[in-house]
Amino acid sequence: MSISMYQASIPVFARALANLSGILKKAADHAEQHKIDPSVLLAMRLYPNMFALTRQVQIATDLANGGGARLAGLERPVHEDTETSFEQLQARIEKTLAFLKSIKPEQIDGSEEKAITLTIGGNEMHFTGLPYLLHFVLPNLFFHTATAYDILRHGGVALGKQDFIGGV
Amino acid sequence: MSISMYQASIPVFARALANLSGILKKAADHAEQHKIDPSVLLAMRLYPNMFALTRQVQIATDLANGGGARLAGLERPVHEDTETSFEQLQARIEKTLAFLKSIKPEQIDGSEEKAITLTIGGNEMHFTGLPYLLHFVLPNLFFHTATAYDILRHGGVALGKQDFIGGV
Numbered sequence: 001m002s003i004s005m006y007q008a009s010i011p012v013f014a015r016a017l018a019n020l021s022g023i024l025k026k027a028a029d030h031a032e033q034h035k036i037d038p039s040v041l042l043a044m045r046l047y048p049n050m051f052a053l054t055r056q057v058q059i060a061t062d063l064a065n066g067g068g069a070r071l072a073g074l075e076r077p078v079h080e081d082t083e084t085s086f087e088q089l090q091a092r093i094e095k096t097l098a099f100l101k102s103i104k105p106e107q108i109d110g111s112e113e114k115a116i117t118l119t120i121g122g123n124e125m126h127f128t129g130l131p132y133l134l135h136f137v138l139p140n141l142f143f144h145t146a147t148a149y150d151i152l153r154h155g156g157v158a159l160g161k162q163d164f165i166g167g168v
Numbered sequence: 169m170s171i172s173m174y175q176a177s178i179p180v181f182a183r184a185l186a187n188l189s190g191i192l193k194k195a196a197d198h199a200e201q202h203k204i205d206p207s208v209l210l211a212m213r214l215y216p217n218m219f220a221l222t223r224q225v226q227i228a229t230d231l232a233n234g235g236g237a238r239l240a241g242l243e244r245p246v247h248e249d250t251e252t253s254f255e256q257l258q259a260r261i262e263k264t265l266a267f268l269k270s271i272k273p274e275q276i277d278g279s280e281e282k283a284i285t286l287t288i289g290g291n292e293m294h295f296t297g298l299p300y301l302l303h304f305v306l307p308n309l310f311f312h313t314a315t316a317y318d319i320l321r322h323g324g325v326a327l328g329k330q331d332f333i334g335g336v
Contacts, residue, residue, distance in 0.1 A: 146311045
């Protein structure tokens with residue numbers, strides 16, 4: 001018995017993004033209920049040189065798209081990063097979930113030692129599939145979804161950890 | 169080829185906690201440098217009904233201890249939750265890392281379908297090993313380490329995502 005690369009990637013990404021979608025839905029409802037301009041929440045950040053909520057969501061979807069595509073050897077769906085509303089962020093998450101759903105276990109399984117190269121900040125980073133998934137994509141994805149949650153909690157949206165963990 | 173339960177658990181937990189330790193070290197240095205009472209940072213939280221920094225660190229270590237112990241069928245190390253300084257939190261992380269290091273791959277491997285029962289808020293939750301690890305322990309652990317990071321960034325400590333991801 002063991003875990004497949006698919007089990008440790010696509011369903012974990014999908015759940016993190018589905019939970020993020022629910023969190024953003026609560027944030028949009030909160031804005032409406034309290035007559036808060038949604039763009040105020042979307043532009044919130046925890047410190048002047050941290051990314052705002054919109055960017056956290058964009059990066060979280062990029063990580064899931066990039067993770068799935070690179071492990072499966074597919075082209076990475078690219079978004080234009082032009083979202084300015086909760087609806088547009090939800091559409092981006094929905095597209096990402098549809099892409100993840102289109103990936104079959106046999107496309108991911110066996111990618112443990114696949115060579116993966118990323119260019120981050122002009123620097124090339126070389127991984128193999130397993131550490132790329134476990135030590136790069138997963139912590140990174142949860143970092144951005146948790147920070148989105150933290151921004152909204154800080155902004156007064158009533159959320160609980162169950163919204164982040166989901167479905168347990 | 170596939171991933172073992174050990175690979176997807178102990179080294180991932182250990183890296184998250186080692187990074188958390190580095191983040192707390194920077195926070196303690198920041199406090200000293202700027203003449204901030206460390207207890208102010210330790211008591212910081214992002215919203216009145218969220219946990220403060222100290223509690224985030226306590227829970228993160230509990231998740232790693234509990235995750236490792238339950239998957240391996242060992243007794244879970246219990247801490248008294250009495251830490252009031254960065255040094256004491258570092259000692260707690262160090263003890264947790266030593267416990268994780270004491271767990272051998274063969275104690276964890278094969279735990280994919282192991283029955284695991286948790287009592288949370290008075291409710292019993294039943295898992296098998298694989299979803300317990302991938303959909304409960306990992307997101308939860310990263311939730312608390314990311315929130316600790318976010319609290320400190322919000323408090324003005326100079327950190328970057330590399331401090332959270334570490335070693336890549």
